[in-house]
Amino acid sequence: MAQRRVGLWFIGACGGVASTSALGLSALARGLTPTTGLVTALPLFDKLELDEPASIVVGGHDIRQATFLSAVCEMRARANVFDERTIAACASDLEAWSNNLRPGVVYKPNSAITALADRADVRQARTPREAITQIQADLRAFKTSQNLDQLIVVNAASTEPPFEASAEQESLEKLLPALERPAPAALPTSSIYAFAAMDAGFPYVNMTPSRGATLPALDELARKRGVPHAGQDLKTGETLVKSVLAPLFARRNLRVLSWVGHNILGNRDGQVLNDPENKASKLKSKDALLAEMLGYKPQSIVSIEYVESLDDWKTAWDHIHYEGFLGTKMTMQFTWQGCDSLLAAPLVIDLVRLTALAQRRSETGTMPHLACFFKSPIGVKEHDFGKQFAMLEEYTKTSHG
Numbered sequence: 003m004a005q006r007r008v009g010l011w012f013i014g015a016c017g018g019v020a021s022t023s024a025l026g027l028s029a030l031a032r033g034l035t036p037t038t039g040l041v042t043a044l045p046l047f048d049k050l051e052l053d054e055p056a057s058i059v060v061g062g063h064d065i066r067q068a069t070f071l072s073a074v075c076e077m078r079a080r081a082n083v084f085d086e087r088t089i090a091a092c093a094s095d096l097e098a099w100s101n102n103l104r105p106g107v108v109y110k111p112n113s114a115i116t117a118l119a120d121r122a123d124v125r126q127a128r129t130p131r132e133a134i135t136q137i138q139a140d141l142r143a144f145k146t147s148q149n150l151d152q153l154i155v156v157n158a159a160s161t162e163p164p165f166e167a168s169a170e171q172e173s174l175e176k177l178l179p180a181l182e183r184p185a186p187a188a189l190p191t192s193s194i195y196a197f198a199a200m201d202a203g204f205p206y207v208n209m210t211p212s213r214g215a216t217l218p219a220l221d222e223l224a225r226k227r228g229v230p231h232a233g234q235d236l237k238t239g240e241t242l243v244k245s246v247l248a249p250l251f252a253r254r255n256l257r258v259l260s261w262v263g264h265n266i267l268g269n270r271d272g273q274v275l276n277d278p279e280n281k282a283s284k285l286k287s288k289d290a291l292l293a294e295m296l297g298y299k300p301q302s303i304v305s306i307e308y309v310e311s312l313d314d315w316k317t318a319w320d321h322i323h324y325e326g327f328l329g330t331k332m333t334m335q336f337t338w339q340g341c342d343s344l345l346a347a348p349l350v351i352d353l354v355r356l357t358a359l360a361q362r363r364s365e366t367g368t369m370p371h372l373a374c375f376f377k378s379p380i381g382v383k384e385h386d387f388g389k390q391f392a393m394l395e396e397y398t399k400t401s402h403g
Contacts, residue, residue, distance in 0.1 A: 005053075005054065006053060006057055006152070007151050008053050008057050008058050008152045008153070008354070008358050009059050009060075009061065009144055009148060009153035009154065010023075010027075010058050010059070010061070010153075010154055010156060011060075011062050011063075011141060011144060011154070011199075012060070012061070012062030012063070012064075012156050012158050013062065013063050013106075013157045013159045013192075013195050014062070014158040014160065015060075015061070015062025015070070015103055015158075016062075016064040016066050016070065016072075017064075017073070017158055017160070017343075018073070018314055018342065019158045019209065019342075019343050019346045019347060019350065020062060020070075020073075020156075020158045020350075021070050021073035021074050021343075022343040022344060022346070022347040023158075023346075023347040023351060024060045024070045024095075024096060024099055025070070025074050025088070025092055026055075026348065027055045027058050027060065027351060028055075028092035028096065029091075029092055030056075030351075031054070031055040031056035032092065034088055034091055034092070035088065038348075039344075039345075039347075040352060041348070041352045041375075042351070042352045042355050042356065046395060046398055049398070050359060050398060051359065052355040052356070052358075053354075053358055053359075055351065058351075059099070060102065061099060061103060061104070061144045062102070062103055063103075063104050063105070063106040063107065063137070063140065064105070064106055064121070065105070065120075065124045066121060067121045067122075069096070069097070069100035069103065070100050071089075071096040071097055074089055074096060075089065077314060077343065080313045081313045081314035081315060083314065083341055083343075083344060102144055102148070105123040105125055106121070106124050107124075107125045107133045107136045107194075108124055108125065108127065108133075108191065109126075109127040109129070109130055110187045110191075128184050129182055129183060129184050130180070130182075130187070130188050130189050130194050133191075133198070134181065134194060134197055134201065137194070137195060137198035137199075138198050138201070138202045141155065141199065141202055152358050152362070153204045154204065154205050154206075154207065154354050154357050155195065155199035155204050155205065155206045155207070156207045156209060156353070156354065157192055157195060157196070157206070157207070157209055157210055157212065157214055157233075158209050158210070158346075158350070159191075159192065159210060159212070160210075161210050161211050161212055162190050162191060162210075162213070165189075165190040165212075167218075170219075171188075171189070171217040171219045171220075172218050172219060173218065173219050173222060174222050174226070176219065177217075189213075190212065190213050191212075192210065192212035192213055193212075193214060193215070193217060193220060195214075196214045196215040196220055197223065199229075200215065200220065200223050200224045201227060203227055203229055205229045205230050205231055205232075205358075205360070205361050206229075206231045206232075207231065207232045207233060207354070207357055208231075208233025208234040209233070209236045209346065209353075210234065210236075211377070213234075214231075214234055215233060215380070216234060216380055221368065221380075221381075224366060224368075225367045228364070229366060230357060230360040230365045230366055230367065230369050231367070231369070231380070232357060232368065232369045232372045232375075232376070232380065233376060233379075234376055234379075234380060235377040236346050236350075236375060236376060236377070237374070237375060237376055237377045237387075238340070238345040238346050239316060239318055239338050239342075240263055240265060240338050241291065241377045243318075243320070243336060244261075244291065244292065244320075245291060245385055245386060245387040245390075246387045246388070248291070248292055248295040248385075248386075249295055249387075249388060251296065251322075252296050252297060256325065256326055257300075257324060257325040258292075258296055258300045258322060258323070258324045259300055259325055260300055260301040260302065260321075261300055261302045261303075261322050262302070262304075262321045262322075263302075263304045263305070263318060263320045264305050264318070264319050264320075265304070265305060265307070265316065265318045266307050266308075266312060266316065266317050266318075267307075267309065267312055267316035267317070267342060268308065268309055268310050268311060268312035268313040268315065268316075291377065291378075295385050295386055314341050314343050314344075315339065315340070315341055315342070316339070316340060316341075316342050317337065317338070317339045318337070318338045319335070319336075319337050320336050320338075321333065349375055353372065356369075357369070357372075367381075368380045368382075370393060371393050371394050372394065373394075374387055374390035374391045374393070
């Protein structure tokens with residue numbers, strides 16, 4: 003396939019996940035790093051016409067005063083990740099892409115998130131419609147200035163508090179008038195960005211537990227505009243292991259009595275999740291899948307604690323108490339430790355490549371074949387990682403050419 007130009011627009015562009023993705027794209031394009039961690043580099047995907055990393059141009063919104071290069075350098079200093087030679091070799095790409103950054107657009111912001119804001123030019127919108135108009139202007143300007151064939155919008159911003167849907171979000175007909183009113187909020191910020199992207203014809207991928215495009219009115223919008231969308235909450239650590247282990251217990255007919263997971267992490271994500279309202283969204287996402295995979299609900303406890311010194315490193319310790327033959331009670335424990343942004347970044351690249359392909363194939367609405375990437379996949383009730391991955395394998399068989 004002739005090389006095209008695909009835009010990747012990040013919401014939360016200067017955060018750890020987005021800046022690591024940008025560095026990874028540059029390093030891959032320059033042949034400076036292997037494809038380890040990239041799902042779409044598996045032989046399974048060889049026959050798909052996926053865009054190469056060199057085809058992807060990066061931009062985005064942020065509420066912090068930073069660049070891709072400064073964010074990467076800060077992560078290296080704080081978390082002791084990345085090779086200095088890789089940063090130096092990719093610096094020109096990161097600097098060029100930083101010219102595409104724009105100040106975020108905020109409507110009724112969450113206090114835990116805005117506490118991170120230090121850009122003097124962050125734009126405050128009076129209504130959801132005003133925010134949508136400003137976001138779309140930035141997206142269209144990026145597409146035009148970079149001569150892009152496609153543009154994918156990715157939400158990598160901090161987790162919002164839960165948003166309780168009302169009748170207004172049930173359909174586009176009900177939602178549209180509410181977008182013109184200053185209060186109460188018709189949509190959370192993640193959904194405003196999702197609306198802006200899809201209304202303009204750009205696919206939207208939500209890496210976070212925030213609402214994004216999960217509301218019925220937004221899925222209706224996606225189908226009306228003919229664009230695909232995916233989410234929510236990238237599955238990279240403890241929950242990924244859960245989605246592999248829980249089916250093991252079910253298939254061996256071992257009864258799980260309790261499952262306790264304790265998570266500690268640093269970085270700005272951890273700082274935002276230290277707020278009880280924001281944490282509630284993440285806890286719900288992490289705890290939802292267990293009962294569906296086992297077929298019953300054991301006692302379960304999930305905790306997330308902010309430990310500043312860990313920075314981008316996260317650790318999960320899980321204790322599983324289960325019953326075996328003749329009523330014998332046994333335990334299994336595991337510890338998972340990883341660098342949050344480096345677990346997520348290759349999956350971001352995977353999702354951009356697969357979403358761009360889906361749009362070229364005229365697919366619209368949710369993308370169930372991408373369920374294996376998410377804790378709470380939209381439109382899919384299956385949480386077993388093996389079965390989810392089989393859905394992706396099946397999709398590749400029908401996508402050749």
